[in-house]
Amino acid sequence: MPAIIEVHDLVKRYGDYPAVNQVSLEVAEGSVFGLLGPNGAGKSTIIKMLTTLLPPTSGRAVIAGFDVTRQPMEVRRRIGYVPQALSADGTLTGYENLIVFAKLYDLPRTIREPVVREALALMGLEDAANKLVRTYSGGMIRRLEVAQAMLHRPQVLFLDEPTVGLDPVARNAVWEYLKTLRTERQVTVFLTTHYMEEADHLCEHICIMHLGNIVAQGTPAELKAAVGGPETTLDAVFTHFTGNSLESGGSYRETARARRTARRLG
Amino acid sequence: MKLHAPAAQRGDLDEPVSVGREPSPQWPRPMQAIARFVEKTSTIIWLEARKLRHDPTELFTRAVQPALWLLIFGEVFTKVRAIPTGNVRYLDYMAPGILAQSVLFIAIFSGIAIIWERDLGIIHKFLASPTPRTALVLGKALASGVRGLAQAVIIYLLALLLGVKMNWNPLALLGVLVIVVLGAACFSTFSLIIACLVKSRERFMGIGQVLTMPLFFASNAIYPVSIMPDWLQVVARANPLSYQVDALRSLMLAGGSSIDGLGTDFVVMFSVTVALILIGARLYPRVVR
Numbered sequence: 079m080p081a082i083i084e085v086h087d088l089v090k091r092y093g094d095y096p097a098v099n100q101v102s103l104e105v106a107e108g109s110v111f112g113l114l115g116p117n118g119a120g121k122s123t124i125i126k127m128l129t130t131l132l133p134p135t136s137g138r139a140v141i142a143g144f145d146v147t148r149q150p151m152e153v154r155r156r157i158g159y160v161p162q163a164l165s166a167d168g169t170l171t172g173y174e175n176l177i178v179f180a181k182l183y184d185l186p187r188t189i190r191e192p193v194v195r196e197a198l199a200l201m202g203l204e205d206a207a208n209k210l211v212r213t214y215s216g217g218m219i220r221r222l223e224v225a226q227a228m229l230h231r232p233q234v235l236f237l238d239e240p241t242v243g244l245d246p247v248a249r250n251a252v253w254e255y256l257k258t259l260r261t262e263r264q265v266t267v268f269l270t271t272h273y274m275e276e277a278d279h280l281c282e283h284i285c286i287m288h289l290g291n292i293v294a295q296g297t298p299a300e301l302k303a304a305v306g307g308p309e310t311t312l313d314a315v316f317t318h319f320t321g322n323s324l325e326s327g328g329s330y331r332e333t334a335r336a337r338r339t340a341r342r343l344g
Numbered sequence: 345m346k347l348h349a350p351a352a353q354r355g356d357l358d359e360p361v362s363v364g365r366e367p368s369p370q371w372p373r374p375m376q377a378i379a380r381f382v383e384k385t386s387t388i389i390w391l392e393a394r395k396l397r398h399d400p401t402e403l404f405t406r407a408v409q410p411a412l413w414l415l416i417f418g419e420v421f422t423k424v425r426a427i428p429t430g431n432v433r434y435l436d437y438m439a440p441g442i443l444a445q446s447v448l449f450i451a452i453f454s455g456i457a458i459i460w461e462r463d464l465g466i467i468h469k470f471l472a473s474p475t476p477r478t479a480l481v482l483g484k485a486l487a488s489g490v491r492g493l494a495q496a497v498i499i500y501l502l503a504l505l506l507g508v509k510m511n512w513n514p515l516a517l518l519g520v521l522v523i524v525v526l527g528a529a530c531f532s533t534f535s536l537i538i539a540c541l542v543k544s545r546e547r548f549m550g551i552g553q554v555l556t557m558p559l560f561f562a563s564n565a566i567y568p569v570s571i572m573p574d575w576l577q578v579v580a581r582a583n584p585l586s587y588q589v590d591a592l593r594s595l596m597l598a599g600g601s602s603i604d605g606l607g608t609d610f611v612v613m614f615s616v617t618v619a620l621i622l623i624g625a626r627l628y629p630r631v632v633r
Contacts, residue, residue: 129472131632151474159472163465169395181387182473184380210398226469 082107082234082266083128088137090123097123099290100137105234105283110260110267112281114274116320119287121270122162125238128268129159142233155183158227158265162238166222168212172203175211176226183230197225200262201255217248221255228259235259237269241276253279274312284312288320384475388483393490403491407498410446414439414502417566427567432597436508440592440600441565443499444585447492447524448559451531453552454488455539462543462631471629478625484536485529485621492528496520509598519595519606526613527588531559533620540627565589569603587612 083105090098098120105111113121126132128139130150138145144152166175176197180190198204201221211219220240227235240256241249253276260267271277277284278298285295294301294315302310305318371379396403414435421427422434429437461467470480503510511517535552542548562576563585569577580586591609594602602609 126468126632129468131468131471131629154472154474157472159469161465161468163463163468165465165469167391167395167464167466169398170391171398174391174394178387178391179469179473182384182470182475184474 080107081105082142083111083268084138084140085124085128086138088124088127088139089135090120090127090132091135096290098127098134101287101290101292103285103292103295105266105268107233107266108260108264109282110256110269110280112277112284113268113270113287114272114277114284114316115270115287116272118289119320120290121287122238124287125159125236125268125270129157129236130154155230156233158230158232158235160220160223160227160235160237160240162242164216164219164223166211166214166219166226168210171208171210172198172214172222173207175222176229179226180229185230193229197229200258201225215248216244217251220244220248220252224252224255224259228263228265231263232265234266234268237267239271240269241271241273249276256280274316278312286316286319293319381476381479384479385483385486388480389487389490392484392487396491396494403494403498406446406450406491406495409449410442410495410499411502413442413445414499414506418442418506428571429568432600433508435506436597437593438566439499439503439506439508440596441563441589443496443524443596444527444563444589444592445560445565446495446499447527447588448531448585449556450491450495451488451528452535452556452559454484454532455535455537455552456545456548458484458536458539458631459543459545459548468632471632476625477628478621481533481536481621481624481628485533485617485624486525488528488532489525492524493521496524503596511596511598511600516595520592523588523591523595523609523613526610526617527585530584530588530613530617530620533617533624536624537620537627540624540631543631559583559585563589564603584613584616 081104083103085101085103088098088101089096101120101124113124115121123132127134128141128146130146130153133147138147140146141153142156144156146153166172170178173194176194177190180194185193195204198207201224203218203222203225206214206218211222214222224235224237224240237256241252244252256267257280259265267280269276269280282297283295284298284301285292286301287293294304296304298312301315302312305315418435418438421438425434427434427437458467471477500510538551538555539548542551558579562579563583564580565585569580569586572580587604587609590602590604591606591613594600594606
């Protein structure tokens with residue numbers, strides 16, 4: 079499989095502090111790739127650089143053949159992005175949230191309506207289409223956001239902590255929808271998470287990050303084998319490589335945001 | 345929870361639609377770029393207008409403050425004749441000033457919504473889409489103009505009730521419309537720029553409070569510039585609000601006249617707004633970094 083994301087020596091420094099330190103990685107087309115790490119490991123910073131929101135200090139990232147710093151508009155046309163915070167607009171209806179992005183992604187006028195209707199159906203939101211999003215449950219909002227990010231059939235879908243704050247039922251539902259999307263649409267999925275279960279369940283390839291560096295990568299099976307054997311859990315792998323519990327690190331702002339997201343999800 | 349099968353009649357939707365789709369294939373490239381820019385800008389305006397429609401309470405609560413200014417301050421100062429306004433009744437003199445003020449007060453705090461949307465991740469998604477930054481900022485600015493126009497309607501109603509002699513010439517009304525939209529766009533983009541620089545709600549509110557009163561009082565909104573001390577006259581002349589009020593005074597009132605000249609007023613408002621929008625478009629992506 080050819081690589082659809084290529085990252086070479088990517089660095090992001092805030093002052094002297096390296097949030098991301100010479101990271102290189104490749105993501106195969108059509109795969110589900112997971113970036114794991116404790117809060118503050120640099121996962122969100124990498125996603126922001128790959129989605130053209132944050133200029134790298136140095137290094138290079140190429141997505142679907144386009145450089146994120148030199149051809150950002152071309153990259154934006156080819157990616158979908160679901161940010162960590164709940165980003166659907168609660169003061170609009172689900173339908174309105176979708177139609178806005180259909181316009182912003184240049185979907186031709188004639189197909190906007192059917193594409194939006196189809197997206198609502200695929201995500202099981204038809205009945206709620208004309209309700210304000212602030213009346214949605216957390217799981218529904220997440221599905222709406224995935225639908226928003228998929229309207230223009232992107233080649234790569236970026237998900238930053240897609241299930242943070244969701245209860246187990248809603249989390250499972252989101253996983254199922256993601257799997258369906260993948261088989262239906264052959265999209266490459268790039269996600270960050272700090273839930274080991276999520277990575278184990280969804281991802282074919284995993285990178286573990288710690289303090290801005292990649293400390294291990296491989297398939298879940300390879301990583302488990304490297305640490306102990308087939309009986310090892312990813313949790314153990316994680317602790318092995320980061321030498322740390324999950325709750326280490328994380329700035330005040332990041333933690334505050336995670337809490338806020340969790341609160342909105344109710 | 346059951347998974348829905350994709351709709352049966354997908355047909356040609358199976359083709360990826362994102363890449364290389366043009367709004368109209370026969371148009372030359374620069375025209376397409378302009379068509380897209382206009383469409384995306386109007387999408388942002390549409391979205392803000394929908395929000396207002398879902399919850400219009402804001403429009404009514406916003407009407408209270410200008411009503412109090414006109415009813416209390418206006419009535420009292422009309423009686424005492426403390427402010428020299430020539431042969432224009434004071435209430436008539438201040439009505440355009442209060443319109444400009446209420447537009448300013450709404451616009452100057454619109455940046456708080458930028459910070460709020462940043463915290464929610466909404467802005468991240470807009471910035472990750474293939475939308476020119478200028479379209480995002482211009483759309484927000486013009487959407488603020490929509491709110492400003494709602495204020496204008498309310499103040500026209502109040503002015504009618506209070507017997508202010510209004511100018512109903514359609515061209516003059518059109519002029520008021522343009523100046524109100526420009527004023528709202530100007531000060532809301534100013535607010536957006538501040539939001540992009542300070543990035544936190546607390547700091548933004550502090551700065552917003554500090555700016556509002558000087559912008560209002562160091563202008564010709566409720567008294568003529570000529571009665572101010574010299575140093576304040578300088579400030580008032582540099583204040584875009586003065587030009588907005590000057591234009592409104594000549595357009596809104598029957599027999600109204602402009603001191604600076606309508607041409608000057610429009611040119612000043614337009615240039616300041618364009619400059620702010622260009623600066624805002626450069627700063628806007630920073631708000632998510």
